[in-house]
Amino acid sequence: MALKYCPGARSLVEPQIIVAYCPVCGAEVEFFEYEVERKCPECGRTVRREASESCIMWCKSAAECIANLRRLGALPPERADELERMLKEKSKQKN
Ligand SMILES: [Zn+2]
Structure with a gap:
């Protein structure tokens, strides 16, 4: 599969x-x-x-991955929003 x-x-x-x-x-x-x-x-x-750390914290494709999961309906929209927020905060910390 x-x-x-x-x-x-x-x-x-x-x-x-x-x-x-x-x-x-x-x-x-x-x-x-x-x-x-x-x-x-x-x-x-x-x-x-x-x-x-979850893979979204280091994976280069994380943003794409979350968008994909959202499209597939695999993630509830509010969880996808939360993950995207976590990603944004993570990238802020790096700079
Ligand atoms: Zn307490």
């Missing part, structure tokens, strides 16, 4: 939920596996997760 998208995109299409704990207040913070940073729902602090 031919894949319609890159295998790395599995974590974007069917992300696992990973629970981490806020270092400030100890609240549970749920991450999608492609996320490395999220706001604590209790205290609003940014919680970082030690994680291997």
